[in-house]
Amino acid sequence: MNITIWNENRHENKNPEVAKVYPKGIHGALAEFLEEEANVVRTATLDEPEHGLTEEVLNDTDVLLWWGHIAHDEVEDAIVTRIQDRVLDGMGLIVLHSGHLSKIFRTLMGTGCDLKWREADERERLWVVEPGHPITEGIGEYIEMPKEEMYGEHFDIPAPDELVFISWFEGGEVFRSGATFTRGRGKVFYFRPGHETYPTYYNKDIQTVIKNAVRWSAPKNTPVPVYGNARPLEAISSKDTEGKN
Amino acid sequence: MNITIWNENRHENKNPEVAKVYPKGIHGALAEFLEEEANVVRTATLDEPEHGLTEEVLNDTDVLLWWGHIAHDEVEDAIVTRIQDRVLDGMGLIVLHSGHLSKIFRTLMGTGCDLKWREADERERLWVVEPGHPITEGIGEYIEMPKEEMYGEHFDIPAPDELVFISWFEGGEVFRSGATFTRGRGKVFYFRPGHETYPTYYNKDIQTVIKNAVRWSAPKNTPVPVYGNARPLEAISSKDTEGKN
Amino acid sequence: MNITIWNENRHENKNPEVAKVYPKGIHGALAEFLEEEANVVRTATLDEPEHGLTEEVLNDTDVLLWWGHIAHDEVEDAIVTRIQDRVLDGMGLIVLHSGHLSKIFRTLMGTGCDLKWREADERERLWVVEPGHPITEGIGEYIEMPKEEMYGEHFDIPAPDELVFISWFEGGEVFRSGATFTRGRGKVFYFRPGHETYPTYYNKDIQTVIKNAVRWSAPKNTPVPVYGNARPLEAISSKDTEGKN
Amino acid sequence: MNITIWNENRHENKNPEVAKVYPKGIHGALAEFLEEEANVVRTATLDEPEHGLTEEVLNDTDVLLWWGHIAHDEVEDAIVTRIQDRVLDGMGLIVLHSGHLSKIFRTLMGTGCDLKWREADERERLWVVEPGHPITEGIGEYIEMPKEEMYGEHFDIPAPDELVFISWFEGGEVFRSGATFTRGRGKVFYFRPGHETYPTYYNKDIQTVIKNAVRWSAPKNTPVPVYGNARPLEAISSKDTEGKN
Numbered sequence: 001m002n003i004t005i006w007n008e009n010r011h012e013n014k015n016p017e018v019a020k021v022y023p024k025g026i027h028g029a030l031a032e033f034l035e036e037e038a039n040v041v042r043t044a045t046l047d048e049p050e051h052g053l054t055e056e057v058l059n060d061t062d063v064l065l066w067w068g069h070i071a072h073d074e075v076e077d078a079i080v081t082r083i084q085d086r087v088l089d090g091m092g093l094i095v096l097h098s099g100h101l102s103k104i105f106r107t108l109m110g111t112g113c114d115l116k117w118r119e120a121d122e123r124e125r126l127w128v129v130e131p132g133h134p135i136t137e138g139i140g141e142y143i144e145m146p147k148e149e150m151y152g153e154h155f156d157i158p159a160p161d162e163l164v165f166i167s168w169f170e171g172g173e174v175f176r177s178g179a180t181f182t183r184g185r186g187k188v189f190y191f192r193p194g195h196e197t198y199p200t201y202y203n204k205d206i207q208t209v210i211k212n213a214v215r216w217s218a219p220k221n222t223p224v225p226v227y228g229n230a231r232p233l234e235a236i237s238s239k240d241t242e243g244k245n
Numbered sequence: 246m247n248i249t250i251w252n253e254n255r256h257e258n259k260n261p262e263v264a265k266v267y268p269k270g271i272h273g274a275l276a277e278f279l280e281e282e283a284n285v286v287r288t289a290t291l292d293e294p295e296h297g298l299t300e301e302v303l304n305d306t307d308v309l310l311w312w313g314h315i316a317h318d319e320v321e322d323a324i325v326t327r328i329q330d331r332v333l334d335g336m337g338l339i340v341l342h343s344g345h346l347s348k349i350f351r352t353l354m355g356t357g358c359d360l361k362w363r364e365a366d367e368r369e370r371l372w373v374v375e376p377g378h379p380i381t382e383g384i385g386e387y388i389e390m391p392k393e394e395m396y397g398e399h400f401d402i403p404a405p406d407e408l409v410f411i412s413w414f415e416g417g418e419v420f421r422s423g424a425t426f427t428r429g430r431g432k433v434f435y436f437r438p439g440h441e442t443y444p445t446y447y448n449k450d451i452q453t454v455i456k457n458a459v460r461w462s463a464p465k466n467t468p469v470p471v472y473g474n475a476r477p478l479e480a481i482s483s484k485d486t487e488g489k490n
Numbered sequence: 491m492n493i494t495i496w497n498e499n500r501h502e503n504k505n506p507e508v509a510k511v512y513p514k515g516i517h518g519a520l521a522e523f524l525e526e527e528a529n530v531v532r533t534a535t536l537d538e539p540e541h542g543l544t545e546e547v548l549n550d551t552d553v554l555l556w557w558g559h560i561a562h563d564e565v566e567d568a569i570v571t572r573i574q575d576r577v578l579d580g581m582g583l584i585v586l587h588s589g590h591l592s593k594i595f596r597t598l599m600g601t602g603c604d605l606k607w608r609e610a611d612e613r614e615r616l617w618v619v620e621p622g623h624p625i626t627e628g629i630g631e632y633i634e635m636p637k638e639e640m641y642g643e644h645f646d647i648p649a650p651d652e653l654v655f656i657s658w659f660e661g662g663e664v665f666r667s668g669a670t671f672t673r674g675r676g677k678v679f680y681f682r683p684g685h686e687t688y689p690t691y692y693n694k695d696i697q698t699v700i701k702n703a704v705r706w707s708a709p710k711n712t713p714v715p716v717y718g719n720a721r722p723l724e725a726i727s728s729k730d731t732e733g734k735n
Numbered sequence: 736m737n738i739t740i741w742n743e744n745r746h747e748n749k750n751p752e753v754a755k756v757y758p759k760g761i762h763g764a765l766a767e768f769l770e771e772e773a774n775v776v777r778t779a780t781l782d783e784p785e786h787g788l789t790e791e792v793l794n795d796t797d798v799l800l801w802w803g804h805i806a807h808d809e810v811e812d813a814i815v816t817r818i819q820d821r822v823l824d825g826m827g828l829i830v831l832h833s834g835h836l837s838k839i840f841r842t843l844m845g846t847g848c849d850l851k852w853r854e855a856d857e858r859e860r861l862w863v864v865e866p867g868h869p870i871t872e873g874i875g876e877y878i879e880m881p882k883e884e885m886y887g888e889h890f891d892i893p894a895p896d897e898l899v900f901i902s903w904f905e906g907g908e909v910f911r912s913g914a915t916f917t918r919g920r921g922k923v924f925y926f927r928p929g930h931e932t933y934p935t936y937y938n939k940d941i942q943t944v945i946k947n948a949v950r951w952s953a954p955k956n957t958p959v960p961v962y963g964n965a966r967p968l969e970a971i972s973s974k975d976t977e978g979k980n
Contacts, residue, residue, distance in 0.1 A: 132920035171477030185867035232416030377675035430622035661967030722906030
């Protein structure tokens with residue numbers, strides 16, 4: 001499977017605290033464990049030409065991961081449309097953490113995708129609410145993160161097709177933190193954890209979920225819809241039987 | 246209730262056949278039966294300033310109906326965003342027939358919203374598949390239209406929150422022809438029938454469905470979410486209990 | 491509207507602590523605030539003949555509320571089937587708190603409906619996650635209960651049609667605490683709060699939600715499906731055109 | 736993967752017309768193509784002891800297929816409960832055609848599962864409405880059956896988690912003919928075609944869908960929920976802070 005990991009890659013370059021947690025960038029940390037599964041993993045970042053997401057790269061991508069935060073606006077609209085087209089055509093998309101406000105996620109959702117947030121080193125517990133879902137394979141009843149940023153409801157998304165995780169936060173909020181959406185022939189998974197100052201993506205359970213989501217969202221050889229003017233498949237008799245109606 | 250009916254109003258001015266069916270415009274026909282219910286009904290059309298959808302008009306609108314077809318591209322993006330914001334804030338939206346390719350519907354869906362189509366004077370039968378839904382109040386098991394344009398699957402929308410009608414077409418296709426979606430605090434109903442050359446909006450069952458949809462999608466005094474940075478509602482102890490984790 | 495409130499009514503008779511909180515029974519407390527809205531409110535309890543739910547009573551009931559806990563097994567199967575039939579035919583059903591393990595709820599869900607629980611006088615906060623839903627009319631972003639029993643995920647229900655509330659509990663769990671389901675022409679709302687030793691049903695927000703749910707689940711004059719052998723609505727030509735296929 | 740195909744196996748023994756189409760029984764025809772995929776395939780029929788579905792057999796079954804029609808009532812309730820428990824615990828279940836009225840399907844749905852029907856040798860066309868779904872891998876935009884029994888809406892099921900196919904029938908009806916449901920940790924797929932007098936299960940597309948559904952519904956190593964009394968994961972302070980509330 002061909003995976004492309006997109007990372008804004010700004011925090012890592014500006015904030016030594018982040019660089020210390022993720023010396024190879026968040027994309028580097030994601031790539032490391034995804035490569036364990038015999039995937040072909042490519043990375044792409046905001047400051048590359050076309051943000052590293054040329055037609056060629058996207059056409060060769062089965063699943064795209066997205067991490068962005070402080071520079072959503074710098075992503076060009078034309079590239080967003082290109083990604084959207086690929087998702088509608090079947091490419092999987094996994095949107096991580098602060099990617100909830102990315103142009104591509106908001107475009108695919110049709111809503112504002114806003115939420116409550118707080119940085120307070122608080123405990124998060126992600127409860128599995130759909131325990132037969134393939135994305136939960138290999139984990140327990142919940143995942144506990146000792147310190148994470150809080151995201152709280154209301155999360156302004158359409159009702160997910162499947163709600164997989166709900167988070168509990170120490171400060172008193174809850175959040176729909178693992179949610180699936182189908183758009184066209186493509187599968188989208190939003191997964192909440194991953195604030196840049198915490199070592200979240202080194203957590204084995206978090207890695208398991210992301211690996212599962214990659215497999216779950218990979219495109220299959222499913223029907224390609226044909227749109228536009230269509231000839232009838234059956235005889236149309238209404239002109240001859242007008243009296244009937 | 247304050248209702249605004251938006252119509253592109255181009256067919257009516259260019260095509261005598263359409264003008265004959267809808268001498269007051271499609272918006273006029275819709276207004277006529279919606280006024281029966283003691284609603285305050287306003288109409289707006291593409292060629293008015295701001296397409297007739299000023300901030301003032303939209304802020305005073307509980308439910309917006311939308312009919313467009315050949316000039317979707319002429320609707321200004323800024324107005325589309327304005328409508329989207331109002332929907333997310335609670336305004337109901339009823340998208341009719343060829344409005345499936347309107348900017349506002351595609352924006353709220355996040356998908357291409359394309360489909361198969363055919364103009365062949367064929368019979369359509371809209372079957373109720375959610376017979377407890379308030380939108381079906383007062384009609385029978387199905388609505389039969391002697392002649393309509395065909396719309397066929399695949400219809401490129403997200404899975405609806407509720408699927409209310411499925412259409413059968415004489416030429417061999419099916420279509421999800423009545424579907425609800427929630428976006429933010431707003432309710433959206435897509436309703437398929439209404440090709441401009443047929444007297445569809447004079448059909449009593451079609452009128453009943455649209456009246457029901459208006460009532461169903463009207464905003465209520467529901468909670469207004471607060472987004473952004475949030476103070477904790479509970480004491481956060483993790484800093485002090487680091488050892489625990 | 492005709493409302494029937496069903497209560498097991500055993501705790502009230504056995505446990506002075508409960509009798510002190512609900513001197514007129516839980517059904518009495520529910521009836522009191524539902525009568526404020528010009529509804530015709532009837533109560534029924536386990537130990538009445540046919541549990542107070544005769545054919546006549548049910549046929550005259552628009553919305554049935556259900557509170558039970560320690561005697562689910564004593565409800566006769568024939569009465570459960572009678573209630574199920576009425577729900578499929580359009581009667582609204584509101585299942586409260588420990589009613590999650592009632593025969594009628596389990597029958598309508600098709601699952602075990604089990605969950606985690608704890609009685610520890612802990613704080614519950616019910617967050618609104620569908621802020622346009624009519625059931626949330628008139629309340630704020632969340633409802634806070636100072637002391638309630640904990641119910642925790644996994645809650646073994648089918649994915650709700652609409653998820654309206656998610657609860658946060660002090661002890662670390664979350665719960666899908668307000669959820670809607672459609673069964674046949676009937677609407678079902680499960681609402682979590684209401685442990686018998688706490689004055690939950692005197693809380694104004696809880697009352698508002700229950701009042702809203704009653705209105706939302708009330709039957710309407712929607713189509714009555716016809717089942718069984720059906721004559722064709724269109725000519726069937728396949729016998730004559732066998733060669734075609 | 737271990738597959739068990741359950742067939743009522745009465746038509747085959749009573750009706751020479753059916754025996755001619757399915758000389759090895761419907762279960763035999765299903766087994767034949769499922770064995771192509773290196774599955775371990777077992778069959779079981781109504782008239783075997785415990786209907787061939789002992790604890791041992793079910794515990795060793797990953798996916799169960801179900802075909803029944805004229806003897807639903809002869810299936811023992813205890814066996815139905817046994818199957819339900821296994822589904823809730825993760826076993827896949829594929830319910831075929833007239834299995835819609837089987838005890839196990841009705842139990843898992845919570846509704847009547849009734850529908851319209853007609854035997855008239857008419858054409859059916861199953862349209863794909865979820866073209867990214869793994870169950871549609873390897874087929875085209877629709878499957879056409881030259882002659883099938885008609886099943887028409889309203890189909891009295893809960894709204895499916897995913898609607899994969901909608902059927903068009905020559906006589907004027909539509910039907911939700913491929914639908915998924917999650918119950919507990921188990922996945923359920925209802926697939927409409929397969930009247931006993933037609934060679935439906937020899938159709939390659941139908942076989943592809945059933946093979947896909949078997950893979951899709953197979954259990955995975957997902958979390959096993961723990962139910963019942965639960966100790967708190969966090970300190971509960973409400974007793975000490977009563978004044979706060």
